[in-house]
Amino acid sequence: MRRITPLLLLVGSLLSISPLTVLSQRSAILTGRTTDHRLQKLSVSWWQDGSFIPSTMSIAEGSDSFYFKIPVTAGKPLFYYLEGSGTQPVFGLIEAGDSLYFKQLPDSLQITGKGAAASRLMNMIQRLQDGIKPNGTDATSLQRLYSEQIKVAATVLQQNKNSINETVYKLLEAHTMSGPATRLTGMIWKVPANPDSTLEERQVDFYRRDILPALPVIEVNETTVTSTRFVNYLLQKSEVDFYIKHRFESNTTAVYDWVKQHYAGRVRDRLLAQTLIQGYAAGNMPEEQETCVKDYLSIAVDSACKQAVARLYGRTKKGLSRGAAAPSFNLPDASGKLVSLPQFLGKVVLLHFYDSDTIVSGELIALKKCFDDKDVSFVNIGNRAMAEGLPGMQLLLDDASKAILSQYEINRYPSFIVVGKDGKIFATKPPNPLSDHGTALANIIYEALLQ
Structure with a gap:
């Protein structure tokens, strides 16, 4: 079994509750120190209530300790994901008032403490x-x-x-x-x-x-x-239940209407928002998608979900869209050899844009195992530096080539683009695999393979 470098973590909470506040903001503190090496990379991501995109913090490279301060709302547990080079990833759940102590051993992970x-x-x-x-x-x-x-x-x-x-x-x-x-x-x-x-x-x-x-x-x-996993399950089951009842596969409008009919309130808003977000990522028919979005913005009561869909709708009215030619590039790999996008014609390509503070290697490694190298290529494009441990090809952006970021409309990290076998955009900004262990992204790649 591969040896995992010992790492000590301390997850605590500082209480700052007001007696006049029903739901008050607290701070969860994640801190620790390595025992025999300096950390190359360590980041924590977490999902606040109603958020579709995780918040992320990272430590500076070369440090032997770390300190993360995470806002937690009393009474609302949140999911977190801790990952770093040479450490075992941790996916967990924390509440205000928790104080967790992690100890990574060569073949196991110990988690002790309150909560x-x-x-x-x-x-x-x-x-x-x-x-x-x-x-x-x-x-x-x-x-x-x-x-x-x-x-x-x-x-x-x-x-x-x-x-x-x-x-x-x-x-x-x-x-x-x-x-x-x-x-x-x-x-x-x-x-x-x-x-x-x-x-x-x-x-x-x-x-x-x-x-x-x-x-x-x-x-x-x-x-x-x-739980994003649970939301994706409910949407998958809605699609299947529709098929069982009508005996034909659903489209965007059919799933949207099914969810709208069978759920209510904020649960409905959350499911419909995820449906629309995944629809944009998968490049669904623009007219069909737009009709659903306009209806959603008129009925949604959950402000966080409504804002997430509205922002995405505004961005997709311009820029990259499914079926457009993917912007070409010539970037150096780890050996200095130039790699261009056209050389991947005939294969589905997952473009992963990242910087040193946003590494999702664990989820991508698991995702890559689902596909054959002859059918799908993973291309990791690093801003400033190349990260170790990412599956697939490693490319590096330099100052002269950073125009690619604007061509692909990359405004945050990590970002993903799926390019079809014909060299055209298949999906723009699919979900971060951290949110659901890559389930939605895997489904999009499978769909691209069928084209």
Whole structure:
């Protein structure tokens, strides 16, 4: 097993609550010091209530310690993701008042302290789920795999129910079960096409007999939909439920109307916003997308969701769009050899723009394993410096080539662009894989491969 450099982390909270404030702002402090080396990179990302884009902090390279101060609203737990070179990534959940202590050992991660149970359970369940291996790649074998992963999460959570409060328990249910539940629901599309004349009937039968009974029962409320994994699962299930009822695959308008009909209030707003954001990323039909956006902006009551869609709508009225020729470039790789975009014609290309403060290597490594190198190329374009550990090709921007950033409308890091096999833009600004372990981005790449 690969040795992981020991790293000590301290996650604490400073309380500054006012007796006159129902929901007050507190600060969660993440700090630590390495024991035998200087940190090359370490960053923490977190998702505030209603946010679709994570906030991120990083330390300066070469430091032997770090200090992160994260705002936390009392009564509203938030997800965080801690990642750095030579350290084991940590995906967890924190509340105001928590004080977590992390210790990375060569073959394990210890999490102790007040409020540690949530993060400890998240990582334990993920490890157990990853340890379950399928017996094959057919729909039935994968259905059994994902069903077992859901059962593992349910069992571990039930065994530890008394160690966490009800709100955290429901969030952990939503987070740990939604990943395999999303993949399980998608198995309806893996039913063999032959004989084609009976495909629809066999899909419906497989869904009702094998998929639906294995899906978890998770409470849908304003708290649980702060989990991006859970939101993506509900959208995937909406798409499948539409198909089961109408016997034809849905488009943007169909999914939008289905969600609008079956959900209400802020839950509805959150799901519809995610639908529209993913639609923009996937390059959905502009007229169809615009009709849904205009309707959404007239009915949404959640201000954060409404602003996120409005900002994206304003940006997409100009600039890059699906079907436009991807701007070409000639950039040096690690050996100094120039690499140009046209040399990837015939393959789907994931362009990953980053700087030294925004590294998502762990999620990209897992994502790359889903695709064959002959079909998909990962191209990482670093601003200022190249990062170690990223999968695929490494390219570097210098002062003379930074016009590429404006050509691709890169205004934050990390940013992603999917280029189709024909060299044209397939998806602009797909979701950051940190938000859902790459599920949405993987689906977009799969769609590009089918073009």
